[in-house]
Amino acid sequence: MTASERTGILAAIARTRHGAAADREAAVDRRFANRPSGPRLALVADAMKDGASLADVFAAAAIRSGASVVRAASAAEVPETLRALWRDTGLEGPIVHADDPLCAACDDFAPSHTGAAVGEDRVGISRAIAAIAETGSLILASSAGTPTTVNFLPETHVVLVAEADIRESLEDLWPELRAKGEWPRTLNQITGPSRTGDIELTLQIGVHGPRALLIVVYGDGR
Numbered sequence: 001m002t003a004s005e006r007t008g009i010l011a012a013i014a015r016t017r018h019g020a021a022a023d024r025e026a027a028v029d030r031r032f033a034n035r036p037s038g039p040r041l042a043l044v045a046d047a048m049k050d051g052a053s054l055a056d057v058f059a060a061a062a063i064r065s066g067a068s069v070v071r072a073a074s075a076a077e078v079p080e081t082l083r084a085l086w087r088d089t090g091l092e093g094p095i096v097h098a099d100d101p102l103c104a105a106c107d108d109f110a111p112s113h114t115g116a117a118v119g120e121d122r123v124g125i126s127r128a129i130a131a132i133a134e135t136g137s138l139i140l141a142s143s144a145g146t147p148t149t150v151n152f153l154p155e156t157h158v159v160l161v162a163e164a165d166i167r168e169s170l171e172d173l174w175p176e177l178r179a180k181g182e183w184p185r186t187l188n189q190i191t192g193p194s195r196t197g198d199i200e201l202t203l204q205i206g207v208h209g210p211r212a213l214l215i216v217v218y219g220d221g222r
Contacts, residue, residue, distance in 0.1 A: 041134045044168050054133045055163040055217055061136030062215055065192030072218040078160060079105035081216055082125075089214065091156060097125035099145035102160055114145070117153035124154035124210070128161040131217075134169045137191040138215070141184035148186050157210040159190075163219050 047057045059069040068089075072081040082105040085091075093110020096117040097103040103125040104112070110123075117124055126146060130139040138159050142148045151157060167173050170189075177183065193213045 040169060044133050053163070054166045054168060055219075057133040058131050058136055058166050059215075059217060061133065062131075062138075062192070062213075063136070065136045067136065067192050067213040067215050069215045069217060072216055074220040075102065075162070075218050076220075078102050078216060078218050081218070082106055082158070082160075083109070085158070085214060085216065091123050093123060094121050095123045095125060096121040096150050096154060098127050098150060100127050103127055116147045117149040119153070121154045123156045123158060124150040124152075125158045126150050126160070128159050129165065130173050131161045131166045132168075132170050132173070132189075133166055135191055137170070137189050139173065140188045140190065142186035142188070143184060148188060151188055151190065152210065155210055156212045156214065157190075157193075158214045158216070160216045160218065163217060166217075 044054075044057050047060075048054070052060075055071075059071070062069050070081060070085055072078050079102065082102075086106050086109055091106075091109075093112065095106060095110050095112035097107075097112060097114060099114045106112070106123075106125070126140055128138040129141045131137065132139065138161060140146065140148075140151055140159070177187075190213070193210055
């Protein structure tokens with residue numbers, strides 16, 4: 001059997017099993033259009049029935065995971081909120097932050113830079129593209145202006161997220177990202193500070209990443 005004959009036979013088998021390429025693409029489109037809905041945690045719906053907002057539910061879940069959460073009424077108040085957080089928690093630089101004006105509010109408090117984090121950086125400041133109320137998780141996208149190292153190398157990670165970007169569940173986020181048509185190289189889902197129980201089942205904080213996660217939730221979505 002020649003190589004071309006073998007290729008032809010395998011192609012015929014593939015067509016028999018999966019159909020033509022157009023049929024497979026159509027099947028994928030149907031799957032996306034009629035995607036199954038994942039299970040929903042009742043805690044979100046129950047809390048909202050009692051008058052809580054998605055931001056309230058997210059904040060409570062994030063605190064349960066070990067993060068600290070502060071609120072700002074609007075994006076205009078984020079710089080002063082961030083500066084107050086820095087003073088109140090006794091943070092020390094150097095700082096590495098995303099290339100974003102809101103993330104640069106504390107630049108006069110300590111040496112700071114953008115770009116990839118380095119070993120000397122003590123605080124990383126990022127801006128999340130979304131947050132998940134069910135789990136208190138943050139979703140961060142990598143880009144030239146938001147390197148993933150900022151999220152994991154410094155001891156303390158400070159994350160800004162808009163109330164308008166909070167979703168009930170992770171399943172709500174995927175269709176939005178898919179509709180944009182441009183996926184980041186990496187999406188990081190972060191829930192609380194780094195922790196592990198692998199060492200003699202003793203909880204250790206900060207083994208694989210930041211020891212502290214500080215979240216600023218602001219209200220107007222800009």
